[in-house]
Amino acid sequence: MVVDKPSEADLDRLFQAFADRTRRDILTRALNAEYSVSELAAHYAMSFAAVQKHVAVLERASLVTKEKRGREQIVRVQVEALRRARRLLDEYEKVWRDRADRIADILTEGMKGQPK
Amino acid sequence: MVVDKPSEADLDRLFQAFADRTRRDILTRALNAEYSVSELAAHYAMSFAAVQKHVAVLERASLVTKEKRGREQIVRVQVEALRRARRLLDEYEKVWRDRADRIADILTEGMKGQPK
DNA sequence: CTTATCTACAACCATTTGGTTGTAGGTTAG
DNA sequence: CTAACCTACAACCAAATGGTTGTAGATAAG
Numbered sequence: 001m002v003v004d005k006p007s008e009a010d011l012d013r014l015f016q017a018f019a020d021r022t023r024r025d026i027l028t029r030a031l032n033a034e035y036s037v038s039e040l041a042a043h044y045a046m047s048f049a050a051v052q053k054h055v056a057v058l059e060r061a062s063l064v065t066k067e068k069r070g071r072e073q074i075v076r077v078q079v080e081a082l083r084r085a086r087r088l089l090d091e092y093e094k095v096w097r098d099r100a101d102r103i104a105d106i107l108t109e110g111m112k113g114q115p116k
Numbered sequence: 117m118v119v120d121k122p123s124e125a126d127l128d129r130l131f132q133a134f135a136d137r138t139r140r141d142i143l144t145r146a147l148n149a150e151y152s153v154s155e156l157a158a159h160y161a162m163s164f165a166a167v168q169k170h171v172a173v174l175e176r177a178s179l180v181t182k183e184k185r186g187r188e189q190i191v192r193v194q195v196e197a198l199r200r201a202r203r204l205l206d207e208y209e210k211v212w213r214d215r216a217d218r219i220a221d222i223l224t225e226g227m228k229g230q231p232k
Numbered sequence: 233c234t235t236a237t238c239t240a241c242a243a244c245c246a247t248t249t250g251g252t253t254g255t256a257g258g259t260t261a262g
Numbered sequence: 263c264t265a266a267c268c269t270a271c272a273a274c275c276a277a278a279t280g281g282t283t284g285t286a287g288a289t290a291a292g
Contacts, residue, residue, distance in 0.1 A: 015134035021124040071289035187259035
């Protein structure tokens, strides 16, 4: 029972978000501790605006949300989006496994039919 | 024990490869049955060369290999690359879980220290 | 209050991406 | 053998991407 099925555009955005090392690092940091955008920005050799853009990509992919706290925006990881990506990869592997099993079955049946 | 640690560039390419619906569909098809590049191309409303490009992206991400069979190139999924992506997502989730546990511990300790 | 910090947003730029059409060589079927 | 099929590769193009600098408004610290 799948309550929310991500659209293709959602999945595009989701995997696109992971396809940049800075963004992967932002996710790791934000998973480990609470960070504001500027605290995150201090860790990267790029302009603040560049880091903002990365955070915006993550936000658009539903991987993070921003929570205003005074003059700061705290970046919070949304683990449900992580799980969505993982589920797709799980399914690929399941298809692969099913097919490997099917091939093994065919080979077994083939050998049974051989002695006749 | 991690025998082969993917580079950041590898991971960029890997997730980038998933970030397009046609490429995700190619992976699904190639996981389900054996396809040549032109058989794959027949399923998409785009030029053959466009599909070739998509296959090249998947190849560059180590998600598929091409095996020449006569005048055809058969597209084979490399499940190890799939697993690599999945492992990264698993690690994110582990970090998340560890942190959730740590927060629960702190709250429990905090309540213990309350009555004093 | 003033200054410092934090952020949103815009405009710019070089590179990359996801598509196109075209050319040409190799393999297969009839 | 010829025609059909399959592929590699190139050149092109519009849009997107990952960075830059600049401007301006809001919040916090002193």
